[in-house]
Amino acid sequence: MHKSYILIVMLALFCFGPAIAQDSLNIVNDVTQLNPITVSQIIAPTTTKQIVSAVKTHDGPISIGGGRYSMGGQTATERALHIDMRSFDSIVHFSETDKEITVQAGITWRKIQEFIDPYNLSVSIMQSYANFTVGGSLSVNVHGRYIGKGPVILSVKKIEVVLANGTIVTATPLQNKEVFYGAIGGYGGLGVITEVTLQLADNVKVERTDKLLAIKDYKEYFFDNIKNDSTVIFHNANIYPNNYNKVREVSYRQTSKEVTITDRLKPLDEKYNVNKYAFKVISASSFGKWMRQYLLDPALYAGNPVEWRNYEASYDVLELEPESRIKSTYVLQEYFVPVGQFDSFYPLMATILKNNNVNVINISIRHANKDPGSLLAWAKTEVFAFVLYYKQGTEQKDKDAVAKWTQQLIDASISCGGTYYLPYQLHATQVQFAQAYPDSPLFFELKKKLDPTNKFTNKLWDKYYP
Template sequence: MKRSPLRIFLILTALLLACQPDKPIVQKNVVNDVTELNPIKVANIITPRTSTEIIKAVKSHNGPISIGGGRFSQGGQTATENALQIDMRKFNRILSFSKERKEVTVQAGIRWRELIQFIDRYDLSVKIMQTYANFTVGGSLSVNVHGRYVGQGPIILSVKSFKIVLADGSFITASPTVNNEVFYAAIGGYGGIGVITEITLSLTENYKIEKNDTLMNIAGYKKFFFSSIRNKPQFVFHNADIYPNSYTKVRAVTYARTENKLTVTEHLKPNDKNYGLKKFAMKVVAGSDFGKWLRQHIADPLHYTGKVVEWRNYEATYDVKELEPNSRKKATYVLQEYFVPVDRFDSFYPKMVKVLKSNDVNVINISIRHANKDTGSYLAWAKEEVFAFVIYYKQEVSDTEKAKVTQWTRALIDASLSEKGTYYLPYQLQATQSQFSKAYPNAESFFKLKKKYDPNYKFRNKLFDAYYNCKN
């Protein structure tokens, strides 16, 4: 049927308007996260710009204190009721830099995007970060993030040292050799030990990388990774996307160092990019089984057609805006993540699929990552070499739906624990006390350190409200 230009214009306009996000209502002294599922009323919010201001606030405030950055944790890990909220996002300066030593010191509230914009001028890049560059560096340390970097693992592996404000207001340096118990407790410690303020990171070179992808049966992925990707120094980024709802196919995407000519000449992804089309595609995938089929059989084959050569820093500057739904009033997009030892990949995977299918979970994507063993953080999620399964899904916001999510989340945690694995703590706090203790057996040692450095339980958030007994 032939459509008039006016009709085509109206259809395109309707699609564009459908992808305009609703802005959440901002309430005074209410802290929420990206999911908008966890509004928390705090007593007051401060936005320091210097370490001196943070020290003064910690010393003078006798009640609870919580610490927030980009607020991408999804279970209240950045706030608790009636606390003084330290919003770190204006605490974002670069303090020192050495190109020769490949080292930079930054304030903890700086976003990765801001840091990469600076070091890109000197042909340098970060060693480890999460996929998206909107997070604050301090927040990334607090949850001990990882990304798609081949041969790497949690961010603790690239941190040289940091300064931290403890509960009594003392201001100390921590590193693997100086105040090392604070170092290993604060990284991955979710703000429970103190306020991380100034962070020194190791850097690496920026260079050209070329993308390649392979579609395969999931049953062959582990063998492929071990034979073709693992311990190969030419590979920089790698992940594999599992296609729902069949969960039988996976697309492995790898970026290798190259000297080939650039096909993308920009050094960084643009700050002001319009993600309307990307959001619409996400909406289609989340909206139906047919949308998921379209992605696997039409959209992705087109997307991965052609040669791509770009800068390493370009691949490090993704924006979370591309993941945002138009509205979170009735439904929202949420993450979960599970880690299993690499030799348990094939036994964990069918258990995960069984839980997702039997509970009709509306999975948008599952990304497989790889991480080397943690060097010693108390709440380590990589207690050995692991595969990570990052589940991105859509859920409704009703109490009934929340209860259903809790039920199948606990089933997934049990599946991971049965394979000597664990789950990631930055997401919704649905694990039972028993599951938390089994997944993080060093938690008691961490809590003893928290008691030592924070005897009056000053640093709090919903994670500690759920699992920390301050009276012990």
């Protein structure tokens, strides 16, 4: 029971349950179930040739989707041809010596893990949950809890992209680099990412440690104890609501100790009933949050388990799926600020959340190094990420309330020289988008060049592409 619960309270990054897409009705929805979109047709290609043919022969809009864990219509738009990439999931090439793998973009990270684990290799950078497709992760330029890393683009060696005219382009940081830095983090706006070559890492044993801190002490603690410790593989810090003045930092350090958890990957047959119940309690009231901070977490973090890196990287989003999303749902937001602005941003964030009575479940602090050059980079410099996981109602008044405080948080982040993450609900104004992503005109210029008829689009680009 203790181990099950820890999955909830520690890892609220990309914490969404399985997206339900009513494909028989040509309705594409995301995990929140807040954004049903009726498309004209859904196809599920298994070959690049089929993708090229669809792109060449379809005259109207085209949208692209993988696991559908984005939360604001980033994978669909009305009357589009929707390309469902989840059947396009083969391994194309693997080199144990070079620690390199090439995959079709619809493959999940879990399938890669199952293939490379026998070679004692691991994914270099990914989000905390393994259900996502690789192409979808690249399209939003994900990050995780990896210390010394940052956006997933840092681990990508090569991509192949089908452009609007049906041309297949190979792109690397040196070859066709404008496509490389535009398509990764480009939310399907430039073309279909079909193949991805990833640099892999060693699968090592890691030991978990934790420490409770005042949030005012966290930044100094991170730079003194975490950032330059080469043994730290995973790290995050959870801010406890509703006071937002305490954090629990959780780190996984490489070790030579024997594993105490013998599984190499998370089991696939878990029902997660305990997880779901505990999560329901935590999200239901302030008392549930108090219980987590003062009763549950102190017990849960009493030990220091040793496990494999791949085990820690293979979480299943099913563990956090609620019984229903009809009356309420669970949603993510994320804000990035330069590391020097940590102490300026978090008080602004806490004040906004308190003033708006936001039902915050967890805020997870992550660290990321500078993006190497993607046009829609969220890490223009070294940043701290604040991953906000919250519960909201599904009525229009609830959506309006969320839009109000979201815009306040975006303004707070921008005032600190930061930005917000684009895979979530489209509450930012056009002005806020332009301020947070100052290189967006370069992306739009490239899109106009590669996709002059705006063939590749979705609700994100419907709103912000001029």
